[in-house]
Amino acid sequence: MSGAQGIAVPLAPTPASRPSSAGVWRRFMRSGMAVAGAGLLLVVVALVLAAPFLPLSDPDRTDILHRMARPLTTGHLLGTDELGRDLLSRVIWGTRLSLLVGVVAATLSSLIGSALGVVAAYYGRAVDTLVMRGVDMLMAFPYLLLALAIVAALGPSLGHAMLAIIIVNVPFFARAVRGATVSLRQSDFIAAARLMGQSNLRIIATELLPNVLPVVVVTASTSVGWMILETAGLSFLGLGAQPPVADLGGMLGSARNLINVAPHVAAVPGLAILLIAIGVNLVGDGVRDALDPRLRAGGLARISAVTEVAPDRPMPAQPPSDALLSVRSLRTEFRSGGQVWRAVNDVSFEVRAGEAVGLVGESGSGKTVTALSIAGLVASPPGRIAGGSIRFKGQELIGAPLAALQDIRGNRVAYMFQDPLTTLNPLLTIGQQISETVRRHQGLGPRAAMAQAVTLLEQVGITDPAQRARSFPHELSGGQRQRVGAAIALANSPDLIVADEPTTALDVTTQARVLALMNEQRHRLGAALVFISHDMGVIAELCDRVHVMYAGSIVESGRVADVLSRPAHPYTIRLLACVPRPGQARREVEPIPGLPPATNALPPGCAFAPRCDLAIAACSAGAIPMVAVGQEHAARCVRTRDALQEAAA
Amino acid sequence: MTRFILTRLALLVPVLLGVTIIVFVVMWLVPGDPATSILGTFATPENLAKVRSELGLNEAMPVRYAIWLTGVLHGDLGQSYILHRPVLDELLDRLVPTLLLAGASLALCSVVGILLGIVAAIRQNAWPDRVITLVVLLGVSTPSFWLGMLLILWFAVRFAWLPAGGMQDMFGPGGPGEIARHLILPTLALAAVPAAVLVRLTRTAMLEVMRQDYVRTARAKGLREGRVILRHAFLNALVNVVPIIGIEAGYVLGGAVYIESVFQWPGIGRMLVNAISTRDIILVQGGVLIVAAAYVVINLLTDIAQGVLDPRIRNA
Numbered sequence: 001m002s003g004a005q006g007i008a009v010p011l012a013p014t015p016a017s018r019p020s021s022a023g024v025w026r027r028f029m030r031s032g033m034a035v036a037g038a039g040l041l042l043v044v045v046a047l048v049l050a051a052p053f054l055p056l057s058d059p060d061r062t063d064i065l066h067r068m069a070r071p072l073t074t075g076h077l078l079g080t081d082e083l084g085r086d087l088l089s090r091v092i093w094g095t096r097l098s099l100l101v102g103v104v105a106a107t108l109s110s111l112i113g114s115a116l117g118v119v120a121a122y123y124g125r126a127v128d129t130l131v132m133r134g135v136d137m138l139m140a141f142p143y144l145l146l147a148l149a150i151v152a153a154l155g156p157s158l159g160h161a162m163l164a165i166i167i168v169n170v171p172f173f174a175r176a177v178r179g180a181t182v183s184l185r186q187s188d189f190i191a192a193a194r195l196m197g198q199s200n201l202r203i204i205a206t207e208l209l210p211n212v213l214p215v216v217v218v219t220a221s222t223s224v225g226w227m228i229l230e231t232a233g234l235s236f237l238g239l240g241a242q243p244p245v246a247d248l249g250g251m252l253g254s255a256r257n258l259i260n261v262a263p264h265v266a267a268v269p270g271l272a273i274l275l276i277a278i279g280v281n282l283v284g285d286g287v288r289d290a291l292d293p294r295l296r297a298g299g300l301a302r303i304s305a306v307t308e309v310a311p312d313r314p315m316p317a318q319p320p321s322d323a324l325l326s327v328r329s330l331r332t333e334f335r336s337g338g339q340v341w342r343a344v345n346d347v348s349f350e351v352r353a354g355e356a357v358g359l360v361g362e363s364g365s366g367k368t369v370t371a372l373s374i375a376g377l378v379a380s381p382p383g384r385i386a387g388g389s390i391r392f393k394g395q396e397l398i399g400a401p402l403a404a405l406q407d408i409r410g411n412r413v414a415y416m417f418q419d420p421l422t423t424l425n426p427l428l429t430i431g432q433q434i435s436e437t438v439r440r441h442q443g444l445g446p447r448a449a450m451a452q453a454v455t456l457l458e459q460v461g462i463t464d465p466a467q468r469a470r471s472f473p474h475e476l477s478g479g480q481r482q483r484v485g486a487a488i489a490l491a492n493s494p495d496l497i498v499a500d501e502p503t504t505a506l507d508v509t510t511q512a513r514v515l516a517l518m519n520e521q522r523h524r525l526g527a528a529l530v531f532i533s534h535d536m537g538v539i540a541e542l543c544d545r546v547h548v549m550y551a552g553s554i555v556e557s558g559r560v561a562d563v564l565s566r567p568a569h570p571y572t573i574r575l576l577a578c579v580p581r582p583g584q585a586r587r588e589v590e591p592i593p594g595l596p597p598a599t600n601a602l603p604p605g606c607a608f609a610p611r612c613d614l615a616i617a618a619c620s621a622g623a624i625p626m627v628a629v630g631q632e633h634a635a636r637c638v639r640t641r642d643a644l645q646e647a648a649a
Numbered sequence: 650m651t652r653f654i655l656t657r658l659a660l661l662v663p664v665l666l667g668v669t670i671i672v673f674v675v676m677w678l679v680p681g682d683p684a685t686s687i688l689g690t691f692a693t694p695e696n697l698a699k700v701r702s703e704l705g706l707n708e709a710m711p712v713r714y715a716i717w718l719t720g721v722l723h724g725d726l727g728q729s730y731i732l733h734r735p736v737l738d739e740l741l742d743r744l745v746p747t748l749l750l751a752g753a754s755l756a757l758c759s760v761v762g763i764l765l766g767i768v769a770a771i772r773q774n775a776w777p778d779r780v781i782t783l784v785v786l787l788g789v790s791t792p793s794f795w796l797g798m799l800l801i802l803w804f805a806v807r808f809a810w811l812p813a814g815g816m817q818d819m820f821g822p823g824g825p826g827e828i829a830r831h832l833i834l835p836t837l838a839l840a841a842v843p844a845a846v847l848v849r850l851t852r853t854a855m856l857e858v859m860r861q862d863y864v865r866t867a868r869a870k871g872l873r874e875g876r877v878i879l880r881h882a883f884l885n886a887l888v889n890v891v892p893i894i895g896i897e898a899g900y901v902l903g904g905a906v907y908i909e910s911v912f913q914w915p916g917i918g919r920m921l922v923n924a925i926s927t928r929d930i931i932l933v934q935g936g937v938l939i940v941a942a943a944y945v946v947i948n949l950l951t952d953i954a955q956g957v958l959d960p961r962i963r964n965a
Contacts, residue, residue, distance in 0.1 A: 133667070142940060144900070147903075149675050155680070238922075270792070274787075300857060409868065417862065417865075422861065423863055423865070423866045425863040425866070426863070440871055
């Protein structure tokens with residue numbers, strides 16, 4: 001979820017800790033491929049179960065006179081093999097055997113492996129070490145080779161081949177199930193069960209097993225195909241089923257020498273294995289996707305280079321101003337599972353050259369999405385700009401070609417993100433990460449760009465910058481990393497810096513130092529600033545003007561001093577009451593009761609009304625306009641309007 | 650970096666010891682009396698007793714393991730009673746062809762698998778992705794030995810472009826060209842499944858990495874998509890793909906047994922199948938041991954490659 005940082009809408013409906021069986025079934029059925037695979041398997045299974053009742057000839061009856069008959073010969077739909085045995089009959093009986101072996105092997109290896117995994121994880125310590133070192137030793141082998149060695153020792157037979165396949169697959173189950181169990185072992189409900197004096201066996205059976213079952217099912221469904229192929233392979237080599245009994249692998253093995261004269265003898269069992277494996281793999285993928293929607297192979301949507309823009313978006317009625325940045329009626333939404341979250345809902349503001357503007361609000365208020373929308377950096381899918389206009393230096397950015405946006409990003413509009421541990425590339429040195437933006441926009445060579453990166457590091461207060469440029473992000477402290485974030489933002493002397501809670505992760509002293517430094521450098525370059533924070537105190541220190549956001553809308557705007565001294569919207573008043581003030585240490589911090597509304601189900605009218613102790617019926621009646629409450633100071637509140645009208649009357 | 654490699658090398662010792670223990674224990678499971686199976690049922694009791702003491706069969710199992718391990722460490726893997734030559738000599742003759750086939754397949758499946766995986770990820774849900782997904786499904790569902798037979802049928806029998814197999818002497822007069830001609834079909838057959846697996850995993854790894862915050866940072870810097878994908882996304886995805894290449898090395902080394910049988914490739918795999926049918930257990934033991942050791946070494950290399958890519962791993 002790291003890509004959705006600061007965005008309070010879930011990317012997918014949050015799955016419950018244990019997926020409901022109805023939901024799993026629905027997701028499975030929604031995948032056409034999985035259903036097709038299940039259909040294919042059902043047909044095969046029905047066919048092999050009915051084998052004794054079908055009018056098939058004896059699969060082992062030889063008929064030398066009619067050997068290697070081509071398919072569609074009378075009496076032999078698929079032809080005959082080198083001994084004149086009917087291929088249709090043999091392939092159905094062979095499939096029966098191969099499927100049986102595959103299912104038994106998968107069942108047994110999943111049972112044994114899961115038991116080992118649960119026991120190792122639940123008892124921990126010596127038991128864990130013993131089991132897992134054994135698993136490691138088995139996994140140090142190429143597993144087909146290990147299977148071969150086991151069969152070699154025990155002697156060729158189908159039973160031994162199956163046993164070998166079971167043994168080599170046990171480690172995979174043990175490892176997967178142990179991993180899932182370890183994370184559960186420390187959880188509260190297991191501790192509770194222990195405190196209640198339940199026996200270990202009972203805890204394992206009633207608390208652990210149901211929770212690791214999805215892992216077992218996923219591992220089994222993705223490996224049963226392998227097991228069928230592996231057993232077939234051993235039979236192919238003559239180490240599994242022994243003549244005259246033949247599974248599909250054995251049939252292929254004896255057809256091997258006929259490839260020149262009668263290729264169909266090899267084609268028939270080969271196709272049968274292929275069909276079974278396709279069916280099993282499709283079902284396995286479907287099961288995996290259904291049980292773990294977050295890990296869906298096809299469900300990880302690729303984030304595109306620029307936020308998607310609705311082609312039929314409404315244009316703002318108000319013309320853009322000539323400010324450095326003019327945002328008008330911006331709407332950004334997230335679509336997922338048929339729901340629409342209106343994260344940014346008709347937001348308008350502007351930023352003049354050199355000015356610092358704050359966006360403040362709780363998490364989920366839409367401030368980060370507003371900021372990311374400026375350069376089209378909202379993750380898409382699921383994000384999409386549904387309307388509005390963003391003008392930067394007179395140029396429309398919404399719907400602008402990617403190349404034009406890329407020339408602006410990092411150059412004229414630069415970003416500084418929260419949590420630089422995840423926003424810096426862990427594999428590149430910080431020097432590389434700073435210099436690449438210099439090279440991109442200033443056309444410098446690698447050496448000159450790196451020299452500039454070192455200068456930038458010095459400017460943001462990194463000691464020994466030439467040495468530090470060769471460090472990787474994980475080798476720096478949080479404060480140093482954030483300074484690197486500042487250096488990247490400042491690298492090309494931008495006109496506008498968008499800083500998204502850049503110091504939230506830092507302690508107060510470091511925070512103050514980094515902010516002061518960033519502000520000093522910004523003033524030196526004459527860059528404007530959009531500063532996003534939930535912290536009114538920080539905004540007050542840095543910004544000239546502030547916009548208070550709530551549930552995707554701006555509810556109050558004004559000069560920082562005005563908003564702080566005369567807050568007009570009840571939400572702003574409550575928000576300021578949350579800020580502890582120096583000198584008023586004994587004052588109670590008052591949290592706002594309730595939670596902000598989910599933006600996929602916004603109430604009509606004021607979104608804050610349900611939490612507001614001043615709310616009246618008119619608050620929820622319909623859209624509420626911004627009302628001027630002073631010079632450059634406005635609030636979106638019915639009660640403020642009423643109070644003003646009363647005062648005027 | 651040096652310290653990282655030395656640590657990995659040190660960790661190799663217990664793994665290799667574990668491998669020898671498993672090989673020994675599995676071979677110890679062989680039913681019946683090894684002396685009888687070597688000399689036949691009509692051997693005299695004196696001869697049987699002599700062979701038993703030669704093989705150390707009268708000792709307790711840990712002692713026998715210690716004797717055997719000492720021999721292995723001195724390069725003595727025993728004597729093949731069927732081929733009448735030292736196991737090590739036979740293995741060394743056959744190791745080069747197997748490593749050649751496995752190496753070529755591993756290289757092919759890595760390059761093809763990773764490239765197609767990237768294409769599938771950046772063209773997600775468009776036609777290239779759908780075509781690749783379908784091919785991958787066929788790839789993971791096709792038994793490699795059957796694919797080998799199909800390749801022989803088409804390219805050796807029907808079109809007669811390439812030999813069906815029967816590489817005899819790796820160092821014969823044909824030279825590298827001859828080896829290459831014989832290598833193409835088995836390499837394709839052996840690389841198909843691991844390539845398909847790598848496509849899947851690379852695609853998923855790419856899609857996961859593309860959601861990371863640092864990819865958004867790279868885009869916020871105005872970098873072109875090509876650079877964002879290759880330098881920021883792919884490099885990070887590769888850290889997770891490299892260990893998979895190690896696992897696929899295991900598949901390739903094991904699958905070589907089938908492919909060498911189908912194409913009559915003179916490697917360890919075919920030797921193992923023959924040795925199993927002649928009950929030449931000592932030869933099987935040596936063959937399994939040397940291939941497992943090769944696998945352990947390959948995994949060491951992928952570990953090191955991961956460390957080269959990721960400073961967090963090599964500094965840990």
